[in-house]
Amino acid sequence: MVQGNIPGKELKPVMDTNEFSEKKKPRTGRNTLSREELKKQQEFQQEAVTHINSLYNYALHLTMNPDDAENLVQETYLKAYKFFNSFERGTNCKAWLFKILKNNYINRFRKNSREPGKVDYDLIKDFYHSIKDVRSDTSEAESDYFHSLMHEEVYQALQSLPEEFREVIQLCDIEGFTYEEIANMVESPIGTVRSRLYRGRKLLRAQLETYARKYGFNTDSEE
Amino acid sequence: MNCNKTRVLMSCALDCELSAREEEEFLKHLAECPECAAEFTEAKKTKMIIREKIVRVKAPQSLVESILRLGTHTNPQAEGSLLFDQL
The missing domain is CATH 1.10.1740.10 (RNA polymerase sigma factor, region 2, helix turn helix motif)
Known part of the structure; x- marks a missing residue:
């Protein structure tokens, strides 16, 4: 097997990888690697x-x-x-x-x-509880995380969107992919990604409005 | 640029995905139209809420460790099972 090109630029890891570096080398007795x-x-x-x-x-x-x-x-x-x-x-x-x-x-x-548009709220509840379990294993209590846990409603609002809309919002807003990358991932033209984001956000905003008022995000125009 | 076109482009403007020319026209319209400017402010808030309020968790340590072992042939069974899959 021939190794391909090494990328021209050194990509900086986006997260802390210190914990990885020590494990990069195979353990003794396993240096059979080429x-x-x-x-x-x-x-x-x-x-x-x-x-x-x-x-x-x-x-x-x-x-x-x-x-x-x-x-x-x-x-x-x-x-x-x-x-x-x-x-x-x-x-x-x-x-x-x-x-x-x-x-x-x-x-x-x-x-x-599940069918698109059909949301099982019990499933969402379970989901949050199971994440809590996973999380407690790491014994790192980030206050931000617990703060986020109270925001099941945002998650519910997102989950209530039809999958085609939810997906592009997630990839764009949460993961920060470009339209071109998203288009490639969902195998649709960029124009479709654009319009799904536009329509999806409109739906999402309607869902979020009650929530936003409740938690102090001012949804009325300040200007 | 009219209000309709502006609203359609709003989503792209949020994500910095407008072409230079679109952006120029978009900003020009916002400066002239308080309704669209207000709508844009709201759209920004929606994006902010999603970014800030969706839970992010760390991958379980056991998973991270097993991924880090890839290629060291300590997990031949799992790697072998790939023969039945396709990318």
Whole structure:
């Protein structure tokens, strides 16, 4: 196997990867890896593994279940690693990973998904509780996180949107992808992404208005 | 640019996805039209609420560790199962 080009620019990890660096080298007794394989592994960790939190969150939102989300992320990285040589260096690795994850999700979970527009609020409640469990394992109490937990309504509002709208809003507002990247991910023209965002946000705003007043976001014009 | 066109472009303006020319016309219209300016302020708030209030969690440590082991052949079974999948 021949290792592809090393990307021209060093991408700065978007999250703290200090915890990873110590594990980059294979343990003693396992240095059966070729130099190419080692290089690939290191590059993979730098380019791809840094996005694990984003992928996990995306998987959680898609599956609404921590076990399924974990499996989905695991599968995604297995595939990504296997096909890492075909990843086009210099392009957005996070977008590439999201696309693999989405394809995996469609193949494995889509059949069982709920009908668009139909929201199971009990499921959302369970979802939040299960996240709480996962979270307590990490023993890091970020006040921000608990603050966010009170905002089930925002999540419910988002989940109540038809999937085609919810998806683009999530990819754009939460993950910060460009329209071009989103278009590629959802396999639709940019114009479609534009109009889905426009219509989706309109729907979302209607849903959020009651919530916004309740929590002090002023929805009336200040001007 | 009229109000209708402005409203359609509002979403793109929020995401900095307007072309230079569109942006110029868009801002010009906002300066002249208080209704559209107010609407734009609201649209910005909606985006802000989503960004700030959606829960973000960390991936479980066990998952992170298992991903970091990829390529070290400590998990041949899982990697082998990929033979049955397609990208």
